[in-house]
Amino acid sequence: MLSISNVSFYFGSRTMYKNASLTVYPKNRIGIVGHNGAGKTTLLKLINGDFAPDEGQISMPKECTIGFLNQDLLSYQTEESILHVAMEAFGPVLKIQEQIDEILHEMETDYKEELVEKLAGLQEKFESMEGYTIKSKAETILAGLGFKEEEMEQPLYSFSGGWRMRVMLGKLLLMKPDVLMLDEPTNHLDLPSIQWIENYLSTYEGAVLIVSHDREFLDRAINQTVEVSSGRLTSYPGNYSYYLEAKKERAELQKNAYENQQQKIKETERFIERFRSKATKAKQVQSRVKMLDKMDMIEDVRDDNPEINMDFKFTQQPGKVISEIKDFDKAYGNKVIFKGADLTLMRGDKIALIGANGKGKSTLLRLISGREGADRGERKGGHNVITAFYAQHQLEDLNVENEILDELKQAGSEKTEQELRSVLGCFLFQGDEIFKRIKVLSGGEKSRVALAKTLISEANFLMLDEPTNHLDIPSVNILIQALQQYLGTYLVVSHDRHFISRVANKIWYIENGKLKEYPGTYAEWVDWKKKMEEENALLAQLDEEDQPKEKKSKKKKMSNNELKEWQKRYKKAKQEMEKAEEKVMELEEKKEEIESSLANPEVFGNPDKLAEVNATYDQVKSELEEVTETWEEWIMEVDELEEIKPD
Structure with missing residues (x-):
């Protein structure tokens, strides 16, 4: 389908590609990976014809079609509705529709036999091209990408850049090109839309080339x-996980080959230096000099996952409660975001707030930070809480004339220059790179600078809104390590599943105007959610006759005795749920304290003490699992009783 043969491409004196080759076949779903600046987007632009190779060739059949989702599409605007823009994918069909409309208009005043015949032919062709289904197809794609039914007729220009990019993605999917190229598509998708696109691509008939920093997406899509x-x-x-394993094996071989070659070079250079002035050895010396000149040099292995060590210091320790809002409402006009919701953020929480866009995640961040007030409800800030907020607009707040090091000096952390250099080294700014001006940095590099400023601010509470956007995979790994070493509290909004699975110990999600919490990791939440969905689906499949009598009673009006029994059961379930929740929080706090003590030299340096602490840790961990299971059971009981709550 597509062949890249010995392609070389240069930007000025910089070599982007040298004798690069690749063959793409139908149904290939290829992930293009590499460091920022390695040339991933350049490769897509070469395939698309935006750039021409300096050497070699890129060939494909004449009838081969290419669809390219890239950042340039963000600038596209029109007054046409998003449904109309998406339907532009069916250009030939729409052209026939226009011809049909013109003939129908003409027939209103001039009804001729030849017009009837022409109309019949066009209508037959329109039907054969599935013209009557293109609107529903476009609506289905846009719905999958997160658009509501009432938004379909709204003009494209009224949407933000990320949502406009979704429309352009929808248009490309409807076109079904032979080669579909997606450059960082997950930057503009929320979690439900990412999962939808994964399912869509799994059955895509053409070839797909994806540039993405989202490891989980790559694992599922390629x-x-x-x-x-x-x-x-x-x-x-294979997918990205397979690539990491295979690359590790290849890197070991390359490292051995590199070290062997370096040893041979040293030995050869020593021979040349030793016998350079001896006439009897001139021939051998000259032979070795030529051998070195012709040697195909093996590169040393680059560490894509360096380990970092961040030294976090707090001038103040916060109280037990970081933030609390009770029974709050929030609405924008007729759109209700929260209704009677509760929020409690405790010291030491590492929370990921997940869900679809438009559910209220950004609103919640503003409520917690105090940048916006609730319509109803009391907000209480915690004692000695110092907050640092990171969002994409922080990139615009960077002083573009500053050098990177100077920008960090202005963060007010009181760190020495050497300490700041160490921090920048952790964020992959090495050597003289720290003297680059902000204005020459890429989006990913600016994100790293802004994140470094946030993390050295000595804040004991971090709020991070989509921090992995524009970061490549090594940079995401750096951020993961930094947050794992961070001793304070943080709340992260992200759609990157690999990222949140590594940094969060609690999951928050918004459902029916309420803020709900799952006291576990993202992977545990996914399993729990799947289990709940399966149980609900099973109940839905049962006919009314097959359900237990208790289930049948749900559809009946309650008698006084039944009402009293319901109130008794509900009160008990509510009390047991709250009791279990308190126990879970108590055990989680105890577990964290034990984990901290394991790092104490007095503990890990004393075998007897270490064994004692480990035994206590295992006991607490086991008890926590048992209590968490009990808590989940009472949550289900409360939910079931609320479903039959009498009016």
Whole structure:
């Protein structure tokens, strides 16, 4: 389908590609990976014809079609509705529709036999091209990408850049090109939409090329990985996780080959230096000099996942409660975001707030930070809480004339220059790179600077809104390590599943105007949610006759005795749920205290003490699992009773 043969491409004196080759077949779903600046987007632009290779060739059949989702599409605006823009994918069909409309208009005043015949032919062609289904197809795609029914007729220009990009993605999917190229598509999608696009791509008939920093998305969406490194394209037959394992094995071989070559070079250079002045050895010396000149140099292995060590210091320790809002409402006009919701954020919480866009995640961040007030409800800020807020607009607050090091000096952290250099080294700014001006940095580099400023601010409570946007995978790994070492409290909004699975110990999600909490990791929440959905689906399938009598009674009006029994059961379930929740929080706090003590030299340096602490830790962990299961059971009981709550 598509062949890249010995392609070389240069930006000025910089070599982007040198003799790079790749063959793309139908149904290939290829992830293009590599460091920022390696040339991933450049490769897509070469395939699309935006750039021409300096050497080699890119060939494909004449009838092969290419669809390219790239950041340039963000600038596209029109007064046409998003449904109309999406339906532009069916250009030939719409052209026939226009011809049909013109003939019908003409027939209103001039009804001729030849017009009737022409109309019949066009209508037959329109039907054969499935013209009567294009609107529903467009609506289905846009709905999958997160658009509501009432938004379909709204003009494209009225949406933000991210939502406009979704429309352009929908249009590309409807076009069904032979080669579909997606450049960082998850930057503009929320979690439900990402999961929808994963399912869509799994059955895509054409080839798909994806540039993405989202590891989980790559694992689920691709079946081949192509690494861009040092101007070459290296292909691995599997998803991103397979690529990491295969690359690790290849790196070990390369490291051994590199070290062997370096040893041989040193030995050869020593021979040349030793016998350079001896006439009897001139021939051998000259032979070794030529051998070195012709040697195909092996590169050393680059560490894509460096380990970092961040030194976090707090001038103040916060109280037990970081933030609390009780029974609050929030609405924008007729759109209700929260209704009677409760929020309690405790010291030491590592929370990921997840869900679809438009559910109120950003509103919740503003409520917690005090930047916006609730329509009803009392907000209480915690004692000695110092908050740092990171969002994409922080990139605009960077002083573009500052050098990177100077920008961090202005963060007010009182860190020494050497300490700031160490922090920048953790965020992949090495050597003289720290003297680059902000204005010459890429979006990903600016994100790293802004994140570094946030993390050194000595805040004991962090609020991070989509921090992984514009970061490549090594940079995301750096952020994960930094947050794992952070000793304060944080609340993260993200759609990156790998990221939140590594940094969160609690999951928040918004449902029916309420803020709900799951006291566990993202993976545990996914399993729990799947279990709940399966149980609800099973109940829904049962006919009324097959349900237990207790279930049948739900549909009946309650007698006084039944009402009293319901009130008794509900009160008990509510009390047991709250009691279990308190116990879970108590055990989680105890578990964290034990984990901290394990790092104490007095503990890990004393075998007897270490064994004692480990035994206590295992006991607390086991008890926590048992109490969490009990809590979940009481949550289900309360939910079931609320479903039959009498009016």
